[in-house]
Amino acid sequence: MESLQLLLDGFGTALQPTYLLYALVGCTLGTLIGVLPGIGPAAGTAMLIPATVGMNPTPAIIMLAAIYYGAMYGGTITSVLINTPGEAASAITCLEGYQMARKGRGGAALAISAIGSFIGGTIATMGLVLVALPLTRFALKFGPPEFFALMLVGLSLVTGLAGRSLIRALLSAVLGLLIAQIGIDLVLGAPRFTFGQMELLDGFGIVPVVMGLFGIAEIMINAESPSQNVFTTKMTTLIPTRKDLKDSALPIARGTGVGFLLGLIPGVGAIVPTFMSYAVEKRMSKTPERFGTGMIAGVAGPETANNAYANAALIPLFTLGIPGSPTTAVMMGALMMNGVFPGPTLFQEHGHLVWTVIASLYIGNIMLLILNLPLIPMWVAILKIPYSVLSVLVLVFCVIGVYSLNNSVFDIGVTLGFGLLGYAFRKLDIPLAPLVLTMILGPLMETGLRQSLEMSQGDISILFTRPLSGTLLVIALLVIATSTFRAFSAVKGETQV
Amino acid sequence: MSMKRPYQITGVVFLILAAFIAWESLELQFYSYIGPGPGFFPFWLALVLGTLAVLMILQATFRRTDPMPADFFASRAGYLRVGAIVLALTATTALMKVLGFQLTMLGIIIFLLFALGRPSLVVTLLVSVAGSFGCFYLFNRLLRVPLPTAFFGF
Numbered sequence: 001m002e003s004l005q006l007l008l009d010g011f012g013t014a015l016q017p018t019y020l021l022y023a024l025v026g027c028t029l030g031t032l033i034g035v036l037p038g039i040g041p042a043a044g045t046a047m048l049i050p051a052t053v054g055m056n057p058t059p060a061i062i063m064l065a066a067i068y069y070g071a072m073y074g075g076t077i078t079s080v081l082i083n084t085p086g087e088a089a090s091a092i093t094c095l096e097g098y099q100m101a102r103k104g105r106g107g108a109a110l111a112i113s114a115i116g117s118f119i120g121g122t123i124a125t126m127g128l129v130l131v132a133l134p135l136t137r138f139a140l141k142f143g144p145p146e147f148f149a150l151m152l153v154g155l156s157l158v159t160g161l162a163g164r165s166l167i168r169a170l171l172s173a174v175l176g177l178l179i180a181q182i183g184i185d186l187v188l189g190a191p192r193f194t195f196g197q198m199e200l201l202d203g204f205g206i207v208p209v210v211m212g213l214f215g216i217a218e219i220m221i222n223a224e225s226p227s228q229n230v231f232t233t234k235m236t237t238l239i240p241t242r243k244d245l246k247d248s249a250l251p252i253a254r255g256t257g258v259g260f261l262l263g264l265i266p267g268v269g270a271i272v273p274t275f276m277s278y279a280v281e282k283r284m285s286k287t288p289e290r291f292g293t294g295m296i297a298g299v300a301g302p303e304t305a306n307n308a309y310a311n312a313a314l315i316p317l318f319t320l321g322i323p324g325s326p327t328t329a330v331m332m333g334a335l336m337m338n339g340v341f342p343g344p345t346l347f348q349e350h351g352h353l354v355w356t357v358i359a360s361l362y363i364g365n366i367m368l369l370i371l372n373l374p375l376i377p378m379w380v381a382i383l384k385i386p387y388s389v390l391s392v393l394v395l396v397f398c399v400i401g402v403y404s405l406n407n408s409v410f411d412i413g414v415t416l417g418f419g420l421l422g423y424a425f426r427k428l429d430i431p432l433a434p435l436v437l438t439m440i441l442g443p444l445m446e447t448g449l450r451q452s453l454e455m456s457q458g459d460i461s462i463l464f465t466r467p468l469s470g471t472l473l474v475i476a477l478l479v480i481a482t483s484t485f486r487a488f489s490a491v492k493g494e495t496q497v
Numbered sequence: 498m499s500m501k502r503p504y505q506i507t508g509v510v511f512l513i514l515a516a517f518i519a520w521e522s523l524e525l526q527f528y529s530y531i532g533p534g535p536g537f538f539p540f541w542l543a544l545v546l547g548t549l550a551v552l553m554i555l556q557a558t559f560r561r562t563d564p565m566p567a568d569f570f571a572s573r574a575g576y577l578r579v580g581a582i583v584l585a586l587t588a589t590t591a592l593m594k595v596l597g598f599q600l601t602m603l604g605i606i607i608f609l610l611f612a613l614g615r616p617s618l619v620v621t622l623l624v625s626v627a628g629s630f631g632c633f634y635l636f637n638r639l640l641r642v643p644l645p646t647a648f649f650g651f
Contacts, residue, residue, distance in 0.1 A: 171550070178546065219582060399586075413586075428503060453531065
C-alpha cells in the first residue's frame with residue numbers, strides 16, 4: 001500500500017505539464033531514432049544524452065526513459081514495412097510483420113505492435129511497483145549453472161523456428177553457434193578464428209549481422225525482379241480487425257510474461273525475449289505451418305515481449321544498480337551524471353525522483369500509444385516511394401547505422417557478407433531466425449557452462465544438483481524431446497531435406 | 498527441375514566448412530584444468546555441422562526433394578542488379594575512409610539509382626544530395642554521429 005501511495009505522489013509530479021512535454025519529446029525523438037535502421041535504443045539514448053545536459057535530474061531522466069522505450073517501438077516500423085530491423089531486437093518482427101505489409105496489412109501489424117507494446121510496457125511497470133524487490137532477489141539466484149540452463153531452454157526453442165525442414169533449421173542454428181565462436185574466448189582470453197585480423201577480436205556484432213541477413217538480403221532478392229513491385233497489394237486497412245485483436249490477445253499476454261521475466265535477469269539482452277516469444281507463439285499455434293506468411297501472433301508476441309523487457313530491465317537497475325543490457329547501462333550512466341546512483345538505497349535517497357520516473361513510465365506508455373496510432377498512415381506512406389529509390393535510401397541508412405556502431409568500415413563489409421549469406425539462405429529456404437538466436441545465446445551458454453565447471457572444478461553434476469538449474473534443464477530436455485517428435489511427425493511421409 | 502542439386506552442393510559446402518573448423522579448432526586448447534578450453538565447443542559444433550551436412554547430402558540424393566521454385570534463378574539483368582548492390586557496398590567499404598562519407602555516398606547513390614531504377618534526373622539529384630550531404634548534416638552535425646570526412650571537409 002505504501003508503494004501505491006508513493007506512486008500516486010509520483011503521478012502528481014509527473015503529470016505536471018512541463019514533465020509531460022519532456023516525456024512527449026522523448027517518445028517522439030526515441031521513435032524517430034528507432035526508425036533509423038541500425039541505430040537501436042542503446043545508441044539512440046547515448047546519442048541524445050547531450051540533449052538532457054543542463055536539465056534537472058527529474059526531467060532529464062523522464063526524457064531519457066521516454067527516448068529508450070520510444071526507440072524500442074520505433075525499431076518495429078522499418079521491420080514491418082521494409083524488412084529492415086530498426087534495431088536488432090526487432091529482427092524477428094520482420095518474419096511476420098513484413099509479410100503482413102506485403103499483403104496490404106502493414107497498418108494492422110503496426111497497430112498491434114503499438115497496442116502490445118503498450119500493454120507489455122504497462123504491466124511490466126506495474127511489476128516494477130508491486131514485486132520489484134522480491135523478484136529481483138529471486139533473479140539474483142541465477143548463477144552460471146542456472147544461466148546455462150536458461151540459455152539451453154532458449155536454444156531448445158530453435159526447433160520451433162524450423163520451417164519445412166528440421167535439418168535446414170539445425171544447420172542454420174549450428175552455423176549461428178559457430179559464428180559466435182569467432183573472437184576472443186571469454187574465459188581464457190585466447191583468440192579464436194580471427195586469422196590475425198584485429199577487427200575480428202570482438203567477433204561479429206549482432207547489428208551488422210541482422211542488417212545483412214534481413215535488410216540487405218531483402219533488397220538483393222527484390223532487385224532480381226525487373227519491375228520491383230514489392231508491394232503488389234494495396235494497403236487495405238490501417239486498423240486491426242476484431243479477429244486480429246482476438247488472435248493477438250493470448251500472444252500479448254504470453255509476450256508480457258516472457259519479456260517481464262527475462263527482463264529481471266541481468267545479461268539476457270533485448271533480443272532473446274523477442275525470439276523466445278516468437279518460438280513460443282509458433283509452438284502454441286494450431287497452424288504453425290502458416291508462420292512466415294504473415295501471422296499476426298508472430299508480431300504481437302515478440303513486440304509485446306520487447307517492451308515488457310524494456311520496462312522490466314529497469315527493475316534490477318533501480319533496485320540493485322545492475323544494468324542488464326547495454327541500454328540500461330547507458331541509462332545508468334545518465335542517472336549517475338545527474339547525481340543519482342542506482343542501487344538498494346536508491347528508493348530511500350531519491351524516492352521522490354524514482355517514483356516520479358516510474359509514474360512517467362505509465363504516462364509514457366500511454367503517450368507512445370496515442371502518438372503512434374495516428375502516425376501509422378504516415379509510416380505506411382513510406383511504401384508509396386518507388387522501391388528502387390526506397391531501397392537505395394535503406395542502404396544509405398544501413399551504412400550509417402552499421403558504421404556508427406564502432407566507427408568501422410569493416411562492419412559495412414560484414415553487413416555485405418551476411419547480406420550475401422541471407423540471400424543464399426533465402427534461395428535455399430534455410431531459416432534465418434535459428435542462426436540469429438543461437439548467435440546470441442551461444443556465447444552466453446558457453447560462458448555459463450565453462451564458469452559452472454570452473455566453480456565445481458570440472459564436476460558437471462553442478463548443473464543437475466542445484467534445484468533451479470536442474471528444473472530448467474528438465475524443461476529444456478522436455479521441449480527438445482517434444483519438438484523433435486513433433487517435427488519428425490510433421491515431416492513423416494514428406495521428403496523435404 | 499528439383500532442388501536436389503542445390504541441396505547436394507550446399508551440403509558439400511557445409512561439409513568442407515565443418516572440416517575446416519574442426520581442423521582449426523584442434524590448434525586451440527581443447528581442455529584445461531578448469532574445464533573445456535577455447536577449442537572444445539568449436540570442435541564439437543564442427544562435428545555436428547558435418548553430421549547435418551552429410552544428412553542433407555544423403556536426403557537430397559536418396560529421397561525426393563522439393564521442385565525448384567520458378568524464381569530460384571534470376572534473369573541476367575536481375576543478377577546484374579544484385580551485382581550492382583554488392584559492388585556498391587564493396588566500394589563503400591573501400592572508399593569511405595578515403596573519400597569521406599559525403600562524396601562516397603553521392604557517387605554510390607547515383608550509381609545505384611541508375612542501376613536499379615533509372616528515375617528522372619530531378620529525383621536522382623534530390624535523392625543523392627539528401628542521402629549524402631543531407632544525411633551527413635543530420636547525423637554528423639545534429640546527432641553527433643561521427644562519420645568520416647576526407648579532403649575539403651567532405
